[in-house]
Amino acid sequence: MAREEVPDLAAAKETIRLLDAQIKTLTRGEKSRQREVVVFERKLREFAVDLEFALELERRRSAELEQAYYDMVLRLTRASVYKDNETGAHIQRVSYYARIIARHMGWSEADQELIFRAAPMHDVGKIAIPDALIRKRGSLDGEDRKIMESHTLRGAQLLEGSNSRLLEMARDIAVTHHEHWDGSGYPRRLQGNQIPIVGRIVMLGDNYDALRSQRSYKKSFPHEKACRIILEGDARTRPEHFDPQLLEIFRVVHLEFKEVFERFEHEDPAIL
Numbered sequence: 001m002a003r004e005e006v007p008d009l010a011a012a013k014e015t016i017r018l019l020d021a022q023i024k025t026l027t028r029g030e031k032s033r034q035r036e037v038v039v040f041e042r043k044l045r046e047f048a049v050d051l052e053f054a055l056e057l058e059r060r061r062s063a064e065l066e067q068a069y070y071d072m073v074l075r076l077t078r079a080s081v082y083k084d085n086e087t088g089a090h091i092q093r094v095s096y097y098a099r100i101i102a103r104h105m106g107w108s109e110a111d112q113e114l115i116f117r118a119a120p121m122h123d124v125g126k127i128a129i130p131d132a133l134i135r136k137r138g139s140l141d142g143e144d145r146k147i148m149e150s151h152t153l154r155g156a157q158l159l160e161g162s163n164s165r166l167l168e169m170a171r172d173i174a175v176t177h178h179e180h181w182d183g184s185g186y187p188r189r190l191q192g193n194q195i196p197i198v199g200r201i202v203m204l205g206d207n208y209d210a211l212r213s214q215r216s217y218k219k220s221f222p223h224e225k226a227c228r229i230i231l232e233g234d235a236r237t238r239p240e241h242f243d244p245q246l247l248e249i250f251r252v253v254h255l256e257f258k259e260v261f262e263r264f265e266h267e268d269p270a271i272l
């Protein structure tokens, strides 16, 4: 069925309402019009079947569209993995951490799945950062740091302009996953609830994973040390950087994070 043939939902509901009202009028004390009632009821049933069919087509069409977006996005993510020092496994683990938190926040299955799919794109803007900078060892400063930090805005530019919920969420994550709850993050120094919840969630998972992983400027830390740094702070990381509500959840679910890190130490080819 072509798109134009799908009945408008609001109009369909109105038709059902009118038919229903007519049936009620007919049944009110007018025995002689029983036959007409039967005809109306049949029409109503036929209409309901047509409507269900049209809605099913509509559902399938939007599921296919979302899948197409997801396929495209996976390719973008792959491109960023080729480019970045970050491994594909890191990107996948961030998805799992995000889903653990979303589940503990009571999100619907569909929204948990959405953040699981959107989280791997957090660093997709690194595609736009010069290789020399990405491969530079040690911490960056001055102009280099500014360029590197722009991966957040570049990511948002890559992902915006679509009304797919997946891409909208991915854009929010890309641009806010380095913002800090206390306003000390980048690129916009947003504070507290100004930072979308998806950005706050991915930021926590990204930080845990960075602490567990080896970086050019640090060794990998065991789970207990990573937890201590997140909850009590060190020279780089402060507990004030994180949404306090998410830190409370982290206290409850940290062992699930540990399990994810150990289970997915290497890339899961089913995802990337």
Ligand SMILES: [Fe+2]
Pocket (backbone or CB within 6 Å): 122, 123, 151, 177, 178
């Ligand atoms: Fe990043």
Ligand SMILES: [Fe+2]
Pocket (backbone or CB within 6 Å): 086, 090, 094, 122, 123, 206
């Ligand atoms: Fe990351």
